[in-house]
Amino acid sequence: ATGEGTEIGDAVGIIAAQSIGEPGTQLTMRTFHTGGVAGADITHGLPRVVEIFEARNPKGAATLSEIGGRVEIEDSDRGPRVTVHPDALDESGEPLPEKEYQLPRRTRLLVTQGELVEPGDAFNEGSRSPTELLELRTKAQKGSTETELYLVGEVQKVYKSQGVDIHDKHIELIIRQMLKKVRVIEAGDTSLLPGELADKTKVDRENGKLKKKGEHATFEPLILGITKASLATESFLSAASFQETTKVLTDAAIEGKVDHLLGLKENVIIGKLIPAATGLKRYRQIDIGPSDSVPAHLYARPDTEAELLAALEEIGSVDGDGIDLEALGLTFGGAPQHDADGDGMPTESTEATEIPEIDSPLDEPSN
Template identity: 25%
Template sequence: MAISEATIDSMISNLDMPKSMLETLKDDAIKVGVTKKELEDIIEKLKENYEYACVEPCEAVGVVSAQSIGEPGTQMTMRTFHYAGVAEINVTLGLPRLIEIVDARKQPSTPMMTIALEEEWANDRDKARHLAWEIEATHIEHLADITTDLANMHLIIDLHEKTLKYRSLTPDEVADKLRDEMDVMVTVSGDIANQVIVTPNAPSYRELLQLAKNIHNITLKGIEGIKRVVIRKEGDEYTLYTEGSQLKNVLQIEGVDVTRTYTNNIGEIYEVFGIEAARNAIITEANSTLAEQGLTVDVRHIMLVSDIMCCDGEVKQIGRHGISGEKASVFARAAFEVTVNHLLDAGMRGDLDKLNGVTENIIVGQPIKLGTGDVHLISR
């Protein structure tokens, strides 16, 4: 028999836990309708997990986290490319990927996206394929053979009929796109099917060569930066995997499930969804990178690193251009990199080091203010 709200209140009132945790426990207990015995078991398990999660006062959590992530990092492979379970798409894993994450690189070396689809598209391969062509960047080399006609001073583009049909394009659409992007004369040949002729504004050999070079950079369809899209069936639904990442643009396409679409580009997640999402992405990416190598690191260490990187409202690297370079202590900054510059600059400014941290106290040979070093004995 489910217990009353008053009984729940009396059972949890003496627990030494955060108020938010107790409120969640109470709400869930009422919603599910647990018995007294079940609630006692839940409370016992909760106390056990909470006590395990607590940190001793004056514990050097930063040092422990650095050690806990750094030591497994020495066992990680240095090879850069691996298959990420998707044929044809390579992704950086191992130590190079972990370095990318903590360095807060604006652009990862192998950006990729996992695009979940809404029900109507996820269960229909043809619709999923059509959506893939809407996302994948289509360039002229995918569709045609280009010939430079020096006698008449123009480019002849012979479009492949089968590819045009496959990618849902027409010669007129290709011509319109080229005309808009390049501001040159573009005509669809009336004599030969699927032939487009591009003429430079000035009848110059140099202009013609430049035109032949520039025409390859134009995206005729899809999203610039998405080099390839692979369709894969997972369970009952189709999922798209992309080489390249453009999160903001992809989320605007009809048929894409915004709630389940993911990118390994943490910078894009920060720009689109904000700092909390970026923090979660750092934790997820670091965890999955370590797990892929068969390494297990307690998530609290990774969470601490992620919190430090994101605590100012933007994603900062752990390095001299980020966290380490912004420490209040002169000695702590100097101990990391470019020692002489930090000391000279601090001397010219007349900076004062209060010796509160670990690094600076070790440098000057004092006990650090952590653990037993933080306790002061006073005799009377």
């Protein structure tokens, strides 16, 4: 990344992948554990980055609150027990049921007695599961912003621990691709199907066509690992070139998919100009020519040696600053004369002296 503003057509996804992948060579491949018996196992280094970008459930995951409310902590034989007393009321005006969580015996609590928590907050140390966090925050109608910020922060934590500085925008671009898909719950009056995996922008566009006349489609947000996100792309050519080629092409044939060749990979595969940088349609109609009109005769080449020498002599005759043909040993109809004495003056050409042949002992027949 150069730090400069991007232009339309820049391949920002490739830049982001390179900006994250190249410094990744400096990360350690080892998995460390926190000191002491009571500490939770926490993955560090490159395995932690892979764990985040593949949206896997982390080892030693923290327990997350499913509801918002006030915390009550009790000790038990099995370990600390956390009870959340919700402050909100249900539709009938009654208090919501409280929720109890049994935590492992040897764990460090992140909440205190009487603390107010929200859905998705962690009770104890450990990494939060991105899938669970997104689900809980969505139920609380908080959106996906907190999940995105958490993922960016976790990736930055790994790189900064190794002294590597990466701009947030590169990580945000990868996270955006992981969260771009949604699952349709109710299709409403749209052309979507229940259970369909679709881009969120496509669902919003379908709902926008209905305006207030029809029933809108409802959906739930999803978080996909970068491998699944690559296979779930709209282009079956791009997906087939990545993984599971036979399965991707078979599914595409069954569904009758059409590839509109909007991405880079699919255009490279069929040998077309990629729709990026100067390959964009907006640049294809540009005619390139000289800035000023140049007379046609200046592009003509001399037909004979005499014309070439005459042109060179004309150039050399301007105030004596050009090419001196005599110094070069060039004359009309003649050939360059070489300086044999090394004094800078042309010399007369002479015939080459014939070198006598010498009989070699190797030519004699062997006895």
